[in-house]
Amino acid sequence: MHLKTSTLSNFDGSAELQSGNSKVIVSINGPIEPKPKQELPNVCSLEINLHPSQGLSTTRENLLVDKIRSILSSLIIKYKYPRQLISINIQIIRSELDSIIINNFENSPKDLKIFNFELSTILNCCYFALIDANIALYESFISIHSCIVNKQIKLNPSLEDLIECGSNHIIVLSIKDNQPNKIIFIDSKGKFSEKELLDVIDYNFNSAVGIFSEFKRLIDIKIDNDFVWKN
Amino acid sequence: MDSISFPPEVLERIIPDLSLERHIKSGIRPNYRNFQEFRNIEILKVISNEKLTTLYIKNGITLIIATISYTINEIMNYTPNQFTSVYPSLSVSRGRTISGAPTDEEMNLCQNLYETLLANKFLPLDSLVFKPKLKVDDEFIDIDETDFSSNLHQFNLSINFKVLGRSGPLFDILYYSLIECLKNFKLPEIYMEDSIELRNQIFVNPVLTPVKLNIQNNPISSNFGIYKLNDENFILCDLENESEESNIITKSSIISDGENLLNFNFINGNLLDITKDDLIQMIKLSETRSKKLSTQ
Numbered sequence: 247m248h249l250k251t252s253t254l255s256n257f258d259g260s261a262e263l264q265s266g267n268s269k270v271i272v273s274i275n276g277p278i279e280p281k282p283k284q285e286l287p288n289v290c291s292l293e294i295n296l297h298p299s300q301g302l303s304t305t306r307e308n309l310l311v312d313k314i315r316s317i318l319s320s321l322i323i324k325y326k327y328p329r330q331l332i333s334i335n336i337q338i339i340r341s342e343l344d345s346i347i348i349n350n351f352e353n354s355p356k357d358l359k360i361f362n363f364e365l366s367t368i369l370n371c372c373y374f375a376l377i378d379a380n381i382a383l384y385e386s387f388i389s390i391h392s393c394i395v396n397k398q399i400k401l402n403p404s405l406e407d408l409i410e411c412g413s414n415h416i417i418v419l420s421i422k423d424n425q426p427n428k429i430i431f432i433d434s435k436g437k438f439s440e441k442e443l444l445d446v447i448d449y450n451f452n453s454a455v456g457i458f459s460e461f462k463r464l465i466d467i468k469i470d471n472d473f474v475w476k477n
Numbered sequence: 478m479d480s481i482s483f484p485p486e487v488l489e490r491i492i493p494d495l496s497l498e499r500h501i502k503s504g505i506r507p508n509y510r511n512f513q514e515f516r517n518i519e520i521l522k523v524i525s526n527e528k529l530t531t532l533y534i535k536n537g538i539t540l541i542i543a544t545i546s547y548t549i550n551e552i553m554n555y556t557p558n559q560f561t562s563v564y565p566s567l568s569v570s571r572g573r574t575i576s577g578a579p580t581d582e583e584m585n586l587c588q589n590l591y592e593t594l595l596a597n598k599f600l601p602l603d604s605l606v607f608k609p610k611l612k613v614d615d616e617f618i619d620i621d622e623t624d625f626s627s628n629l630h631q632f633n634l635s636i637n638f639k640v641l642g643r644s645g646p647l648f649d650i651l652y653y654s655l656i657e658c659l660k661n662f663k664l665p666e667i668y669m670e671d672s673i674e675l676r677n678q679i680f681v682n683p684v685l686t687p688v689k690l691n692i693q694n695n696p697i698s699s700n701f702g703i704y705k706l707n708d709e710n711f712i713l714c715d716l717e718n719e720s721e722e723s724n725i726i727t728k729s730s731i732i733s734d735g736e737n738l739l740n741f742n743f744i745n746g747n748l749l750d751i752t753k754d755d756l757i758q759m760i761k762l763s764e765t766r767s768k769k770l771s772t773q
Contacts, residue, residue: 305584309585317744428750432742434740436596438741444757
């Protein structure tokens with residue numbers, strides 16, 4: 247996992263995250279003055295734009311934005327910024343599926359897009375960008391992508407795993423005092439039993455501590471770089 | 478100064494959150510259903526011919542008119558054992574006379590239906606790919622492999638939904654309509670005439686065969702909302718009306734075929750403490766409903 251923050255100087259906050267073969271840039275402007283139709287009297291409004299790595303955004307990106315909006319609007323303290331706007335721009339630089347379009351894989355790329363490869367990276371990148379933009383959050387959060395291959399739970403699955411897998415799960419957990427606290431979002435597709443789903447949630451809760459310590463390390467580096475004058 | 482009192486339905490429009498809280502406190506929902514009661518689903522009418530199949534489905538006060546149809550295109554090659562989906566389009570009537578561009582809700586529902594059906598692997602590509610037969614003296618024969626016109630063709634299915642009287646989240650009933658439409662839909666036989674002039678045209682023979690689906694049990698989608706009142710989580714099945722839809726933002730949508738789960742969506746909108754028991758209870762409720770609707 248490679249992180250760069252404050253990469254775009256004209257925004258209030260930005261982050262560039264590379265995880266596996268996916269690379270995403272998120273930039274945030276806010277709180278800023280909204281257009282009159284976006285203004286809400288007691289909370290801030292969110293504007294999210296998602297640009298895919300190839301081509302224009304379609305209904306698929308619209309559905310992804312809908313999911314991202316529902317997650318972020320529950321985690322951002324919206325009452326802190328009444329009558330204001332937080333504008334989030336997401337640009338996917340590189341996606342796991344890009345190489346397939348070139349290599350003409352057996353499955354058509356259209357079918358593989360349903361695994362929502364980028365969603366987990368986008369959400370994690372949004373977390374760092376929100377921190378960089380100093381937007382208040384109720385709790386920290388991490389997103390984990392996992393799948394069940396041959397009855398084994400696998401984190402950060404590769405494309406081959408996903409093609410073979412029985413079910414694939416994207417889970418967002420909130421973090422409080424370095425420990426996973428609440429389930430924020432679950433998106434599971436495939437064929438799975440109740441036990442398998444609960445096992446995946448348990449497994450993700452256990453691995454969240456390790457993943458978040460990596461996040462903390464990245465944030466520590468960011469703070470060290472930001473406050474160069476502190477010594 | 479006199480106090481003003483409002484009847485429940487007016488209060489629901491003015492202060493939906495207070496209306497919901499008062500109803501839940503007294504143990505009933507604003508729509509007078511029990512917490513774990515679903516709206517009734519009824520198939521009113523099925524109209525079918527060689528071109529399309531239309532279903533009229535009633536869910537509470539909502540009426541869905543679903544029309545499934547096909548187009549044919551020629552393909553160069555295809556990979557067997559793959560799955561495909563149906564292309565949906567949707568319009569929700571809200572009493573406006575001018576129908577503009579699709580709303581976000583319509584777009585997201587269509588995309589979600591498309592992705593869900595593809596992930597479910599219900600529609601094998603093999604059942605939609607065919608080679609047209611050749612009509613020789615009123616008999617249909619298979620075209621010779623070496624024949625130049627023995628190209629592969631494929632049916633592309635598309636479904637159009639018209640929703641009247643929307644009163645709650647639509648995904649579940651649209652998914653139900655989609656599956657029922659696919660079960661009822663029959664495809665015709667496609668042939669070519671054995672004459673030089675008509676060689677590149679295809680014709681429809683109204684001998685209908687049902688689409689081969691990869692469905693074992695009846696998959697049913699159910700939605701749930703979780704409402705917190707006095708540190709207790711209440712699970713409400715099948716959200717309806719504005720007061721429930723806009724105030725309950727912790728919700729889930731589960732597709733179950735009675736044995737396995739096929740899709741599990743959950744969003745914790747107001748950061749509630751969700752326990753495993755809550756998740757298990759929702760899964761159990763959806764399984765029970767799926768079994769109940771399958772036996773009807």
